Amino acid sequence: MGSTPLRLGASHNTPVAKTIVIKESALALAMVTAGVFAFWLWRVQAIPAIAAGDFHGWARFAAPVAGLALASVLFAFGAMFIRDRRIAYGAGIIGVAVPYFFSNASTAVLLLMAASIAGIAFAVHKIRREFSLSIGFSVSKIVKSGLSLYFTAACVIISVFYADTLSREHALAAFLPKPAFDMTLNYFLNSRLAQSVTGLPEVRRDITADELLDMLTKSQLEKQGIPASQISPADLARLRAAERREIERQYGVAFRGDEKAADLFYGAIARRADELLGPWRAYAPFVSALAFFFALKTLTLPLYLISLAALFLLIKGLLSVNILQREVHSIEVERITL
Numbered sequence: 001m002g003s004t005p006l007r008l009g010a011s012h013n014t015p016v017a018k019t020i021v022i023k024e025s026a027l028a029l030a031m032v033t034a035g036v037f038a039f040w041l042w043r044v045q046a047i048p049a050i051a052a053g054d055f056h057g058w059a060r061f062a063a064p065v066a067g068l069a070l071a072s073v074l075f076a077f078g079a080m081f082i083r084d085r086r087i088a089y090g091a092g093i094i095g096v097a098v099p100y101f102f103s104n105a106s107t108a109v110l111l112l113m114a115a116s117i118a119g120i121a122f123a124v125h126k127i128r129r130e131f132s133l134s135i136g137f138s139v140s141k142i143v144k145s146g147l148s149l150y151f152t153a154a155c156v157i158i159s160v161f162y163a164d165t166l167s168r169e170h171a172l173a174a175f176l177p178k179p180a181f182d183m184t185l186n187y188f189l190n191s192r193l194a195q196s197v198t199g200l201p202e203v204r205r206d207i208t209a210d211e212l213l214d215m216l217t218k219s220q221l222e223k224q225g226i227p228a229s230q231i232s233p234a235d236l237a238r239l240r241a242a243e244r245r246e247i248e249r250q251y252g253v254a255f256r257g258d259e260k261a262a263d264l265f266y267g268a269i270a271r272r273a274d275e276l277l278g279p280w281r282a283y284a285p286f287v288s289a290l291a292f293f294f295a296l297k298t299l300t301l302p303l304y305l306i307s308l309a310a311l312f313l314l315i316k317g318l319l320s321v322n323i324l325q326r327e328v329h330s331i332e333v334e335r336i337t338l
């Protein structure tokens with residue numbers, strides 16, 4: 001029974017063994033470099049913004065996402081075509097072990113690193129086993145389970161970065177994301193209900209705390225029959241200062257006045273949530289990181305499909321320039337007959 005598996009090889013007219021070692025070593029180096037660099041981008045560029053709830057500007061997230069896609073493609077490609085299993089397993093393991101050194105060492109981090117190493121070794125095993133047993137060649141069939149395990153390990157690593165960056169106040173972000181809070185608050189302040197209760201006109205999304213206090217003060221004075229045009233800037237400043245002192249006394253919120261009102265409200269809610277959690281608040285970052293892991297795992301599904309398509313195109317391209325070659329092998333099949 002014949003088959004035509006793909007091999008990363010050299011021409012029969014060249015020193016085959018030496019050429020294969022060079023190619024496999026270069027591929028292994030590319031696997032490790034791409035993986036470590038992708039996770040480093042997540043650590044220094046994407047995660048601080050996510051932990052702070054700052055999702056403005058897509059450019060800061062584009063490079064980490066693209067880097068992770070490239071790393072996954074090279075991982076699957078190397079697991080398939082590196083013949084020396086020591087090199088294949090070594091490159092895969094190093095690629096996920098080194099990023100853990102970007103985090104603070106702890107028992108939990110070391111355990112997660114061990115789990116990631118075991119998972120990535122199993123992913124390499126699954127891809128290599130499927131590749132060796134396949135009669136034909138199907139990219140999706142060969143890398144399906146192994147590539148999924150790689151993204152799971154990647155999500156664990158990125159979640160460790162997230163937990164390492166979180167403060168207790170920022171841990172609230174997993175349960176109440178700031179962009180969602182800002183959108184909800186803006187919708188509420190501009191709703192008919194809020195306008196009828198407070199008497200405020202339409203409120204800008206980026207309104208500052210002092211501007212909001214001034215609007216509330218003018219609205220209250222107008223309800224008392226004092227037109228806003230009769231309030232001098234000095235009187236308005238005194239009233240604003242009195243309102244600020246009252247807010248600080250009642251809610252324990254200190255502010256300058258030039259902060260966005262949404263940031264001020266969000267900070268007050270975060271501090272209140274921290275008080276309500278009591279002794280359990282120390283675990284909030286871990287719970288947040290767990291919620292972040294499941295959210296990120298869901299979001300990697302489109303990335304998995306993109307990586308699968310990119311891997312397919314990469315193999316087709318390398319076949320066209322004879323870097324990858326088709327080899328015809330004959331295999332024997334054992335059957336039990338009567």
